[in-house]
Amino acid sequence: MLDEGEIALRPPTFVVQVGHDEYEVQSLCPHREGWLEHGSVNQHRRTITCPLHFSVFSLETGAQLSGPPCGNLSCRKIT
Numbered sequence: 001m002l003d004e005g006e007i008a009l010r011p012p013t014f015v016v017q018v019g020h021d022e023y024e025v026q027s028l029c030p031h032r033e034g035w036l037e038h039g040s041v042n043q044h045r046r047t048i049t050c051p052l053h054f055s056v057f058s059l060e061t062g063a064q065l066s067g068p069p070c071g072n073l074s075c076r077k078i079t
């Protein structure tokens with residue numbers, strides 16, 4: 001719990017697990033900073049969809065696959 005006047009900072013990355021693989025993914029969408037940890041992961045395609053405007057990004061490469069143009073996601077496979 002925060003005290004009055006404190007600011008909670010969002011960690012810059014979070015981990016997505018797909019099968020035995022883990023990906024470190026930036027927390028904020030490059031479009032308008034949607035919280036990607038609240039996005040949906042497609043385990044088969046290895047993609048994550050932003051909950052705000054539904055941009056889809058590859059977890060393997062970070063490439064934006066669809067949605068409003070905003071560039072790629074910073075992510076990397078860690079295991």
Ligand code: FES
Nearest residue numbers: 029031032050053
């Ligand atoms: S904030 Fe993620 S698609 Fe707009």
